Structures are given as C-alpha cells and as structure tokens.
Amino acid sequence: MEITVTINGSDHASDVEPRTLLVDHIRRTVGLTGTHVGCDTTSCGACTVLMDGKPVKACTVLAAQADGSEVTTVEGLKTADGLHPVQQAFTDDHGLQCGFCTPGMMLVGASLIAENADPSDDEVRWAISGNLCRCTGYINIVKAIRTAAARVAESSNGS
Amino acid sequence: MAAPTTPAEIGGIGHSVQRKEDARLIEGQGNFLDDIDLPSTLHMAILRSPLAHARINGIDSSAATALDGVLAVVTGDLMDQHGLAWMPTLSGDTQAVLATDKVRYQGQEVAAVIATDPYIATDALEHIEVDYEELPPITTPQQSLEEGAALIRDEKEGQTDNLAYTWETGDQGATEEAFAQADRVVTLETHYPRSHPAPLETCGIVADVNSVTGQATIYMTSQAPHAHRTLFAMVAGLPEQNIRIVSPDIGGGFGNKVPIYPGYVVATAASLLIGQPVKWVESRTENLISTGFARDYYMKGELAVTDEGRILGLRVNMLSDQGAFYSDAQPTQFRAGLFHVVTGSYDFGAAHIDCKGAFTNKAPGGVAYRCSFRITEASYLIERLVQNAAYEVGIDPAEMRLRNFIQPEQFPYETATGFVYDSGDYPTALRTALDEVGYEDLRREQAEARAEGRLIGIGIAHFTEAVGAGPSRTYDIAGLKMIDSAELRVHPTGKAILKLGVKTQGQGHETTFAQIVAEVLGIPANDIKVEHGDTDHTPYGLGTYASRSTPVGGAATAVVARKLADKSKKIAAHLLEAADEDIELASGVFSVAGSPDRSVTIQDVALAAYTNLPEGMEYGLEDVTYYDPPNLTYPYGSYIVVVEVDPDTGVWQVQRMVALDDCGVRINPMIVEGQICGGLTEGFAMSAMQWITFDDDGNCIGANFMDYLVPTAWETPRFELLATEVPSPHHPIGAKGVGESATVGSPAAFVNAVIDALAHLGVRNIDMPVLPDRVWAAIDEAS
Numbered sequence: 001m002e003i004t005v006t007i008n009g010s011d012h013a014s015d016v017e018p019r020t021l022l023v024d025h026i027r028r029t030v031g032l033t034g035t036h037v038g039c040d041t042t043s044c045g046a047c048t049v050l051m052d053g054k055p056v057k058a059c060t061v062l063a064a065q066a067d068g069s070e071v072t073t074v075e076g077l078k079t080a081d082g083l084h085p086v087q088q089a090f091t092d093d094h095g096l097q098c099g100f101c102t103p104g105m106m107l108v109g110a111s112l113i114a115e116n117a118d119p120s121d122d123e124v125r126w127a128i129s130g131n132l133c134r135c136t137g138y139i140n141i142v143k144a145i146r147t148a149a150a151r152v153a154e155s156s157n158g159s
Numbered sequence: 160m161a162a163p164t165t166p167a168e169i170g171g172i173g174h175s176v177q178r179k180e181d182a183r184l185i186e187g188q189g190n191f192l193d194d195i196d197l198p199s200t201l202h203m204a205i206l207r208s209p210l211a212h213a214r215i216n217g218i219d220s221s222a223a224t225a226l227d228g229v230l231a232v233v234t235g236d237l238m239d240q241h242g243l244a245w246m247p248t249l250s251g252d253t254q255a256v257l258a259t260d261k262v263r264y265q266g267q268e269v270a271a272v273i274a275t276d277p278y279i280a281t282d283a284l285e286h287i288e289v290d291y292e293e294l295p296p297i298t299t300p301q302q303s304l305e306e307g308a309a310l311i312r313d314e315k316e317g318q319t320d321n322l323a324y325t326w327e328t329g330d331q332g333a334t335e336e337a338f339a340q341a342d343r344v345v346t347l348e349t350h351y352p353r354s355h356p357a358p359l360e361t362c363g364i365v366a367d368v369n370s371v372t373g374q375a376t377i378y379m380t381s382q383a384p385h386a387h388r389t390l391f392a393m394v395a396g397l398p399e400q401n402i403r404i405v406s407p408d409i410g411g412g413f414g415n416k417v418p419i420y421p422g423y424v425v426a427t428a429a430s431l432l433i434g435q436p437v438k439w440v441e442s443r444t445e446n447l448i449s450t451g452f453a454r455d456y457y458m459k460g461e462l463a464v465t466d467e468g469r470i471l472g473l474r475v476n477m478l479s480d481q482g483a484f485y486s487d488a489q490p491t492q493f494r495a496g497l498f499h500v501v502t503g504s505y506d507f508g509a510a511h512i513d514c515k516g517a518f519t520n521k522a523p524g525g526v527a528y529r530c531s532f533r534i535t536e537a538s539y540l541i542e543r544l545v546q547n548a549a550y551e552v553g554i555d556p557a558e559m560r561l562r563n564f565i566q567p568e569q570f571p572y573e574t575a576t577g578f579v580y581d582s583g584d585y586p587t588a589l590r591t592a593l594d595e596v597g598y599e600d601l602r603r604e605q606a607e608a609r610a611e612g613r614l615i616g617i618g619i620a621h622f623t624e625a626v627g628a629g630p631s632r633t634y635d636i637a638g639l640k641m642i643d644s645a646e647l648r649v650h651p652t653g654k655a656i657l658k659l660g661v662k663t664q665g666q667g668h669e670t671t672f673a674q675i676v677a678e679v680l681g682i683p684a685n686d687i688k689v690e691h692g693d694t695d696h697t698p699y700g701l702g703t704y705a706s707r708s709t710p711v712g713g714a715a716t717a718v719v720a721r722k723l724a725d726k727s728k729k730i731a732a733h734l735l736e737a738a739d740e741d742i743e744l745a746s747g748v749f750s751v752a753g754s755p756d757r758s759v760t761i762q763d764v765a766l767a768a769y770t771n772l773p774e775g776m777e778y779g780l781e782d783v784t785y786y787d788p789p790n791l792t793y794p795y796g797s798y799i800v801v802v803e804v805d806p807d808t809g810v811w812q813v814q815r816m817v818a819l820d821d822c823g824v825r826i827n828p829m830i831v832e833g834q835i836c837g838g839l840t841e842g843f844a845m846s847a848m849q850w851i852t853f854d855d856d857g858n859c860i861g862a863n864f865m866d867y868l869v870p871t872a873w874e875t876p877r878f879e880l881l882a883t884e885v886p887s888p889h890h891p892i893g894a895k896g897v898g899e900s901a902t903v904g905s906p907a908a909f910v911n912a913v914i915d916a917l918a919h920l921g922v923r924n925i926d927m928p929v930l931p932d933r934v935w936a937a938i939d940e941a942s
Contacts, residue, residue, distance in 0.1 A: 034187015098665030099184030100410030
C-alpha cells in the first residue's frame with residue numbers, strides 16, 4: 001500500500017506491505033538506524049519515536065498507521081542550532097553507556113520537557129518507565145533529562 | 160581519592176573526562192550489528208523446539224523451501240554433512256548446532272531458513288514440519304540425579320547418568336577439625352535462581368564469506384572477538400588469516416555475548432554455501448530462552464563459629480543446574496568458576512567446597528552475568544551466612560564482620576581456598592559506610608518501629624571480588640592464555656591511536672584507555688583514538704568480561720605507554736642535548752633535571768621520531784605489549800541497605816542504599832560511578848524481581864520482557880555512593896576493575912535487609928527473588 005510519512009521534516013512516499021512495522025520502515029526502507037529494536041513486545045522502548053509529537057513504540061505501530069503523520073527519530077533531534085538540550089545533557093551527565101536505549105530515552109525526555117518545563121525526579125522516572133536501560137541504573141538518565149529541562153527554562157527566561 | 164597529576168586539558172587518570180563514544184551514540188550514528196546492511200544480504204530465521212525433550216523422527220522442509228524468497232532450509236543433517244552439527248563448548252562439552260537426534264530443551268535450534276527478507280524467513284518457519292516423539296522432561300537438577308532418571312545426553316560417549324561435572328576445593332580434614340571445635344554451626348540452604356543478562360541489544364551476526372577468496376568477514380555481537388576468531392578457525396576449519404571478526408558497537412553484553420551460539424555457526428555455514436552475506440538477529444524471546452543464562456546454583460553453606468562470634472571454618476555443598484549442555488564460559492581449570500572467593504573478606508583457616516553440576520532439559524549457559532565466573536554466587540552465600548551467624552551468636556551483624564575481617568596488615572593474604580588477596584582495608588570501608596548510613600541511629604529506629612508493629616531491616620554485605628583473569632600459569636579459555644594487549648602508535652603530529660585486545664560494550668574504553676596514555680605520555684586524551692573490536696586491526700586478546708579490561712588490558716596500555724615514554728626520553732635528550740638519565744617527563748613536557756627552562760613537548764618528540772633521531776635509533780614511535788598479570792586484583796566494598804517491609808502484603812521498599820566501593824585507582828570517576836549504579840540496579844533486580852523459571856513440562860516462563868521482569872526507572876532505588884582507594888600493589892596504575900562489583904556485592908545486601916526486618920520472628924532465609932508473596936509466607940509461617 002502507498003503511504004507517505006514525514007520523517008524528521010522530509011516526506012517519504014513508499015509502497016509497503018500492510019504488515020510492515022513502523023520501526024522496520026524507518027530502519028530498512030528509509031535507512032535511519034538510530035531507532036533500535038530491543039524486545040518486539042512494546043516493553044523496552046528502544047524503538048521509541050515521536051509520532052505527531054507523542055512518544056510511540058515503533059515496533060508495535062504499523063507503518064500504515066503512520067501514513068500522513070509527522071515522525072521524529074533520534075536523527076531529527078539536532079537542529080541547525082546544534083544538539084537538542086537532551087542530547088547535550090545526556091553526554092554531560094553520563095546518561096548513556098552502551099547507547100542502545102539512548103535514542104528512545106532522549107525522545108521521551110524531549111517530549112516530557114516540551115510539556116513540563118520543570119519535571120521532578122519522580123515525574124521523569126514515571127515518564128521513562130516504559131523504556132528499559134540495562135547499563136545505567138537510570139540515575140544519570142533522570143539527571144540528564146532534568147538538566148536539559150533546567151537549561152531550556154534558563155534560556156527561555158533569559159530571552 | 161588521590162588528586163589527578165595531569166591538568167584537565169590533558170585528562171589523565173582521575174579526571175571525569177566526558178566520553179568520546181557519546182558523540183555518535185546521541186545522534187543515532189552508532190553502528191550496532193543490525194545496522195550493518197551489506198549488498199545482497201540474506202536473512203536467517205531459526206526454528207526452535209517447542210518441547211523440552213523429544214526425539215526427532217523427521218523434518219519436512221519442502222513446503223518452506225518452495226516459498227518465494229526462500230533460498231534454503233538448513234537442518235542438522237545438512238550441517239552434519241559438513242561436520243558441523245555439533246560444536247565444542249567453552250567448558251569442554253559439546254553442544255548441538257542444529258538438532259539431529261533429540262531436542263533437549265525448549266528453544267533449541269532445529270532448523271534455519273535463509274531468505275531474501277526477514278519477514279519471509281520468519282513466515283517460512285511455519286511451513287517446516289517436525290515429527291517429534293515426546294520424552295519426559297527433567298526440569299530440576301535434583302530430579303536429574305535421581306536413580307533411573309532418563310538420560311539427557313544419550314549421544315555422549317561414556318555418559319551413563321546426568322552428571323555434568325564434579326569439583327571440590329579446600330581441605331576437608333582441616334575443615335572437619337574446625338567444625339569439631341566450633342560452639343555452633345550455622346547453616347543456610349538457598350537457591351541462587353536462574354537469571355539472564357538480557358542486554359538491551361540481542362545477539363546477532365552478519366556472516367560474509369567470499370566463496371572465491373575464502374575471506375570470511377564476520378560481524379558479530381562479541382565480547383571476545385579475537386578468541387572467537389580462533390575458535391571459528393578451529394571449529395569450522397577455516398584458515399585463521401582469512402577470518403576477520405568485527406564486533407561493532409555493542410548494546411550491552413554482561414556476559415551474554417561471550418559464548419559462540421549455534422546461530423552464528425549456521426549463518427556462517429550458510430554464507431559459505433550460498434556465497435552471499437547472511438544476517439541473523441535474535442528476537443528477544445530467542446535471546447531469553449536459548450542464549451547464556453546465569454546462576455542456578457542450589458547452595459548449602461555451613462559456618463563453624465564460636466560463641467564469641469569468631470568464624471573457624473566453612474563447608475559448602477552445591478548443585479548447579481547446567482541445562483542440556485555444559486557450556487559455562489569460564490577458564491579451563493575452573494569447573495565452578497572462581498567460587499573459591501566464598502571465604503569472603505574473613506580471616507579463617509579452613510574451608511571445603513564440594514560441587515556437582517547436572518544436566519537438565521533447559522537452555523544451556525552458565526555465563527558470568529556481570530560477574531567474574533561464579534563470584535556472585537560465592538559472595539552471596541558467605542554474606543548471607545555471616546549475617547545469619549550474627550543472629551545465632553547474638554551479636555550485631557556489623558560487629559560480626561569487624562571481628563572476623565582480614566586486617567590491612569595481613570595482605571597479601573592467602574585464603575583457605577588458596578587465593579592470594581593483594582590488598583585491602585576492610586575495617587575502614589565498613590566503618591565509613593556505617594557512619595554514612597548512621598547505623599547506630601538506624602538500629603534504634605528499627606527497635607522503635609518494631610514496637611509499633613512496623614518492620615524495618617538493615618542489610619549489610621561486605622564483598623571481596625577476584626577479577627582480572629588472569630595469570631597465564633593458571634588461566635586459559637579453551638587453551639588460550641588469558642593475557643591481553645595494547646598497541647600504541649604516536650603519529651608525527653603528536654596524535655595517537657591505541658589498539659586494544661579488549662572490547663567495550665558500554666564501559667567507555669574509548670575514553671578511559673586514552674586517559675591511561677594521557678597520564679603516562681601527556682598526550683591529551685582527546686588526541687588519542689582508541690580502536691577495538693576488529694581482529695584485523697587490533698592485537699590479540701581474550702576480550703572484555705569478568706571485569707578484566709582494566710586489570711589486564713589497562714595494564715597493557717600503561718606498560719606500552721611507558722615503553723614509548725622511555726624511547727621519548729631518549730629522543731628528548733637528543734633534542735635538548737642532555738644525558739638520557741637527566742630527562743624528566745611530566746604532563747607531556749620533557750625537561751632537563753635542574754634546568755626546567757630547557758624542555759620539549761611530547762608533540763616535539765613525536766615529530767622528531769620521524770624526522771630527527773639520535774644516531775642508531777629506529778624511526779617511529781610505536782610499540783605493542785602483551786600483559787600477563789602476576790595475580791588477580793581484589794576489589795571490595797561495603798554495601799548497606801535499609802528497607803521497610805509491609806507486614807500485611809510482604810511488599811518491601813528500599814529506604815536507603817549506601818554503597819562504598821574500593822576499586823583501587825579510579826581512572827575516570829564519572830564512569831566508575833556509572834558502572835556502580837548500573838551494577839547495583841542489576842543486583843537489586845536479581846534480589847527483587849528478575850528470574851527465569853520453568854513449568855513442569857520445561858516451558859520457559861520468562862520468555863519476554865512482559866514475563867521476565869527487569870527493573871524500570873520506577874522500581875529502581877536511589878543509591879548513595881562512597882569510595883576508598885587502596886591501590887592494587889601489582890597493577891601498573893593501581894587499578895582493580897569495577898564493572899561487576901556492584902552486581903556481585905549488592906544482592907546479599909538487599910536480601911539481608913529483608914531478612915533483618917524479619918529476623919526477630921526467626922526468619923533466616925527467603926530465596927531470591929524476594930517476591931512479596933514469599934515474604935508474606937515467611938512472616939505467616941513465623942507467626
């Protein structure tokens with residue numbers, strides 16, 4: 001079937017099998033491999049992307065369901081102004097080790113701070129509780145998302 | 160902590176340098192196995208047994224082969240024609256690659272489909288008909304060793320029962336003597352349950368064998384690429400110079416990516432036969448039901464103690480559940496890994512350990528899950544026993560440990576099982592942690608809470624690890640000595656490339672190993688590229704597991720950097736027209752003793768190495784070192800956990816977790832703390848929720864992340880970290896390794912805390928995971 005998905009601002013028109021998963025479409029058809037597959041059962045969140053601004057787990061969304069929507073992957077976080085604040089904070093606060101969960105974690109973090117300018121420790125933990133990390137114990141991920149939120153708040157107060 | 164000796168812009172040892180590997184990972188530019196997309200790649204899917212034990216009477220793959228897009232269906236018979244139906248394991252057993260006679264566990268590999276598309280390959284599995292004749296499954300090692308139990312390994316010559324191995328160590332006579340002198344014997348029987356490392360990235364391979372040249376380029380999720388190259392050469396009979404293993408970015412390993420799995424062998428054989436690249440990436444279920452599990456030890460420990468709380472001796476009897484094949488990833492001479500450290504941090508003279516392993520109809524494995532070969536089980540047993548002994552003797556569990564610690568002046572200390580601990584100051588570590596947690600106040604609060612009917616528990620674990628395998632006289636895997644290597648090249652502009660035999664899976668080698676070179680030579684860490692994982696481009700080594708990278712590969716890095724420092728001093732002397740012995744090197748500046756104004760930099764020296772040398776010296780500034788450690792290193796720590804248990808539901812919550820680690824010199828404190836937080840979380844996971852179980856038919860319960868519960872951010876406790884620093888006396892930079900300490904040490908602290916909350920009721924054991932229903936049952940039974 002014919003679908004058009006806007007990924008990181010570019011339109012991608014393709015003819016896909018109806019059963020094609022969004023994550024496979026992004027990785028194999030479009031060729032953006034920053035979105036990972038960790039579990040196939042919507043449990044781990046490594047495949048998280050933003051669909052019309054909301055985090056979804058792309059391993060259990062059909063590509064067909066994304067027809068006409070705007071998808072943001074980790075490759076779309078950086079802008080002409082530089083790294084997204086969550087990307088910068090993840091490296092500053094050592095929020096990643098192997099880096100496999102990182103794209104999903106950062107996208108959830110970006111989505112959270114877009115809605116909540118000053119999330120508490122518990123609010124961040126709740127927001128990322130659909131995303132698993134086996135390396136960090138989450139502490140520095142939580143810290144990084146809060147750092148990013150604080151930096152965004154600071155720069156918007158300053159402007 | 161010692162202050163760094165180099166300025167921040169050089170970033171030597173002790174600086175929390177930001178990680179170099181992050182840049183690609185935060186932009187989605189990592190290169191993980193599944194990201195590799197070679198032209199004409201075919202995709203493999205594996206048909207696995209739905210039954211735990213069954214005879215295969217026939218396989219009909221004709222319907223699958225006929226599907227559009229399917230190139231081949233590989234069965235055990237086809238593999239057998241090439242001598243590849245079975246392969247050796249790392250513990251001297253054999254393992255089926257594709258089943259030919261029987262299936263011996265649920266999830267065992269039976270056939271593989273090679274297709275043009277991964278969806279088609281998976282579809283085709285449904286069209287393969289296997290005629291199974293069910294056999295009774297054996298799902299516990301106790302059943303397995305009963306007389307008359309069905310023989311699981313009936314293909315194995317000389318095998319007449321289900322015994323996988325036996326092992327003992329220590330001095331039985333001396334131990335019996337110690338027990339005869341004891342005032343009391345404290346016994347603990349407990350099961351360390353089966354767990355799975357479950358790195359977030361599953362295992363996979365892209366095998367690219369060129370049928371014309373014979374060149375085999377094998378991309379695989381490997382923690383040990385060099386050892387895997389040699390094993391591939393030995394098993395598949397391929398010439399080793401034609402095999403290139405590339406281990407790309409690895410999405411976590413934790414021991415799961417040490418073994419060679421059947422899927423790797425089938426994909427490589429398929430690529431060889433078809434002449435196109437073949438990719439196989441496990442699903443999560445395949446990962447959990449078939450690749451290396453960990454633990455699964457039934458342990459009985461007995462501690463001989465005096466009424467004053469002195470430990471006199473230790474006796475351990477164990478039975479391990481090996482699954483269908485004995486494939487523990489461990490050094491050859493060590494049948495139950497380094498379980499010898501079960502004597503823990505304590506000074507006593509006699510121990511005896513007797514262990515057996517049994518085959519069962521379960522997945523094989525026995526990998527060291529974030530653990531230096533069975534040290535986690537050993538550390539757990541002694542720390543649980545010491546805590547229980549304190550209750551029986553009637554002294555405080557902290558005091559019990561302080562009375563029995565090996566004292567700082569006793570190092571090097573030979574334990575009752577013959578390990579020589581290199582260094583430590585255990586009393587300072589425990590006292591520091593006790594002060595931080597406010598131990599005496601907590602005990603008062605606990606007593607007050609009990610009076611109100613609330614259950615508070617304080618659990619301590621003071622663990623000692625033995626990591627960094629290891630000295631070549633004792634340690635090998637499949638005959639390969641457990642040395643490791645580093646090759647360092649300094650380019651004319653003063654920038655360098657460091658090539659390692661070890662391989663990161665997230666530990667940050669690209670940063671920390673550059674810092675070791677920066678410390679020695681003064682080249683800024685950011686000017687040093689670290690290369691690892693590609694066997695064509697790095698020197699030989701046994702890989703990264705068992706916390707061995709820093710103890711062995713880190714030592715090699717320091718030694719090779721020192722070799723270049725020696726040569727650099729001679730070049731500097733030539734440039735400065737001074738005597739070699741008068742040259743001093745500090746933070747990348749070579750100066751003449753007594754005339755600090757006369758100096759050149761490492762960058763000047765690097766250029767001179769290719770342009771202006773003293774007479775007779777060979778050009779270039781590069782070298783390689785293979786490091787054979789004189790001993791293991793012995794990191795340790797004191798962990799204290801405070802929990803509150805809900806007496807009505809058995810639910811327990813962690814109130815505090817104080818973790819003091821002594822891993823010797825910390826190369827990058829930020830990364831060390833990151834490793835500890837991750838390890839504590841996995842320790843919490845095993846104590847609270849994470850286990851692989853089976854029903855009576857041998858069905859794996861825990862085959863996906865909905866049934867196998869790994870902690871999310873919501874369940875994970877907060878941690879308070881502390882450090883002491885007693886350098887390893889024999890390691891070139893005094894480091895000891897830290898990646899696994901927290902997973903090894905913390906389960907006993909969490910479980911001891913829950914037991915401590917219930918100790919006054921007489922509760923002495925709840926098996927892990929300490930699930931609320933188990934806690935509730937223990938309370939119910941005690942009252």
